[in-house]
Amino acid sequence: MPRTEPPASAPARHAAVPQGRWSRSLHLGRLAGELLAGAVATGAGQLARGERPSWAGSVLTPGNAQRLTERLAQMRGAVMKLGQLMSMEGQDVLPAPFAELLARLRDQAYAMPATQLADVLEREYGQGWHQRFRHFSFAPIAAASIGQVHRAETHEGEVLALKIQYPGVRASIDSDVDNLGLLLRMPGLTPPGVALDTLLAPLRAQLQAETDYAAEARAATDYRDRLGDMPELFVPRVNTAHSTAHILAMDFAPGQALATLMQPGVPQSQRDRVATALCRLAVREFFDMRLVQTDPNFGNYLYDADTGRIGLLDFGAAQAVSDARVAQLRELGRALRQAHRARTHEAALAVGLVHASDTPAQQTAVVNLLLTVGEPLRTQGPYDFGASTLVKEVFQQGQEQFLASGYGQPPPADVMLLQRKFMGTFLLCARLGARVDLGEVFGSALDEDAR
Known part of the structure; x- marks a missing residue:
C-alpha cells in the first residue's frame, strides 16, 4: 500500500461536482x-x-x-x-x-470530496489504483475550473502532479x-457594450479544447520542444504512463503562485524581472514558436524563489499561429509603435479588428482604441505598469464607443484569443506593478526587415 494523506487533510472548501x-x-x-x-x-x-x-x-x-x-x-x-x-x-x-x-x-474552487475523487481515480486507473503509487496526497495542490491537481510519487521515485478532471464537466x-x-x-x-455571443462562443470552444487531456498532453510536449532552453522558464514533462483521458500526469513543478509576488516587501527588481520574462515569452511564442498559450491568468504560472525560474502550466488553450497571421499582426505592431493612424487602420482591416462594413464612426473608434493600447510600445525605456491608467482608459474608450456608435462585427476567434494573450500579459504586468521596457522586448520582432 502506498502512503496516502487522509481525506481530512484536504481543504475545508469541498463539495461534490454537480453532474447532469x-x-x-x-x-x-x-x-x-x-x-x-x-x-x-x-x-x-x-x-x-x-x-x-x-x-x-x-x-x-x-x-x-x-x-x-x-x-x-x-x-x-x-x-x-x-x-x-x-x-x-x-x-x-x-x-x-x-x-x-x-x-x-x-485557484480556490471547491475540491471534490474524497469519495468522489476516489471514484474518478478508480474509473480512470481501475480497481487497486493506489498500488501504482508509493504515495498519493488526497489534499489537492490546486482546485480550478476544469479539474484539481494532486501530488503523487511513483515507486521509481518520480514526483508527479496529477491534473484530475472533474466528472461530467466535458459533457456539460x-x-x-x-x-x-x-x-x-x-x-x-x-x-x-459586451457582446455576449462574441464572448461565449470562444469560451465554448476553449472549454472543449481544455477538457481534451490527450490533446493538451501533445500540446505541452510540442510547446516544451519549441521553447527549448530558457534560463528563467521551464515546462514540466508529460508522463504518459500515468496519463489517461481524464488525468494528465506531469513532472511536479516546484514553486508558489505568481500572485505571491504582489505581496508587500517583494523587491521591485524581482517583479520587473518576472514581468519582463513573461513579456519576452509572449513575443517568442507568437513570432518565433508560432504556438501561443492563450490563457495568461496567474494560476498558470509558478514562481520558484530558490531558482528564480517560472514554471509554465496548463496548455489546454495552446493555439498554433499561421505565418499569415504573424505577418498581419507584425504590421499592426509597427503601425502602433509609430502611432501612424492610416497604417493602423489598414492593419486593423487586414487582421479583422475592423471591417469594411462597419460604419466610419465604428472604425475610427477601434483605431483610437488600438492607438491607446499601443502606448507602451512608444515609451522610451521601461514602461511603469504600476503607475499607468491604461486599463481604465481602454475601458472608458470602449464604453464611449458603445454609447456613441456601438460595435461592428467581432474579430475572428483566433484573433480574440491572441488579443487576450497580449492584453492578459500586460494586465499581469499591471497587477505586479512592474516596469518593463516593451520597446526593447518587441524591438527586433517588429523591425521592418523581420521575417
Whole structure:
C-alpha cells in the first residue's frame, strides 16, 4: 500500500461536482434567484434612504459578488471558467468587491470530496489504483475550473502532479454555456457594450479544447520542444504512463503562485524581472514558436524563489499561429509603435479588428482604441505598469464607443484569443506593478526587415 494523506487533510472548501444538465441548470437557476433577491433588497434600501435606485448598482454589490463567486466555485466547469476570465479582464473595471472575490476563482474552487475523487481515480486507473503509487496526497495542490491537481510519487521515485478532471464537466459544456448566456443577460450583471455571443462562443470552444487531456498532453510536449532552453522558464514533462483521458500526469513543478509576488516587501527588481520574462515569452511564442498559450491568468504560472525560474502550466488553450497571421499582426505592431493612424487602420482591416462594413464612426473608434493600447510600445525605456491608467482608459474608450456608435462585427476567434494573450500579459504586468521596457522586448520582432 502506498502512503496516502487522509481525506481530512484536504481543504475545508469541498463539495461534490454537480453532474447532469438538470442538476447544473438548477444551480444556475438558484444563482439567478439569489442575485435578483439581492438586487431587490438593495434597491429597497436605497428607496428607504430617499435615494434613486440604480439597477446596475443593485446587482453589482458586495453581497451579490459573494453569492456569485460561491456558486461558481461550487459548480466549476464552464461557469467557473467565465468567472476566471472576469477576474483577469475585469481588474480596475468591475467594482472592487467583484474583482477581489472573483480573483479567488483562479485557484480556490471547491475540491471534490474524497469519495468522489476516489471514484474518478478508480474509473480512470481501475480497481487497486493506489498500488501504482508509493504515495498519493488526497489534499489537492490546486482546485480550478476544469479539474484539481494532486501530488503523487511513483515507486521509481518520480514526483508527479496529477491534473484530475472533474466528472461530467466535458459533457456539460454546451448546456452550461447556454445557461450562462441566459444568466448574463440580467440587466446590470454584464458591463454595457459586451457582446455576449462574441464572448461565449470562444469560451465554448476553449472549454472543449481544455477538457481534451490527450490533446493538451501533445500540446505541452510540442510547446516544451519549441521553447527549448530558457534560463528563467521551464515546462514540466508529460508522463504518459500515468496519463489517461481524464488525468494528465506531469513532472511536479516546484514553486508558489505568481500572485505571491504582489505581496508587500517583494523587491521591485524581482517583479520587473518576472514581468519582463513573461513579456519576452509572449513575443517568442507568437513570432518565433508560432504556438501561443492563450490563457495568461496567474494560476498558470509558478514562481520558484530558490531558482528564480517560472514554471509554465496548463496548455489546454495552446493555439498554433499561421505565418499569415504573424505577418498581419507584425504590421499592426509597427503601425502602433509609430502611432501612424492610416497604417493602423489598414492593419486593423487586414487582421479583422475592423471591417469594411462597419460604419466610419465604428472604425475610427477601434483605431483610437488600438492607438491607446499601443502606448507602451512608444515609451522610451521601461514602461511603469504600476503607475499607468491604461486599463481604465481602454475601458472608458470602449464604453464611449458603445454609447456613441456601438460595435461592428467581432474579430475572428483566433484573433480574440491572441488579443487576450497580449492584453492578459500586460494586465499581469499591471497587477505586479512592474516596469518593463516593451520597446526593447518587441524591438527586433517588429523591425521592418523581420521575417
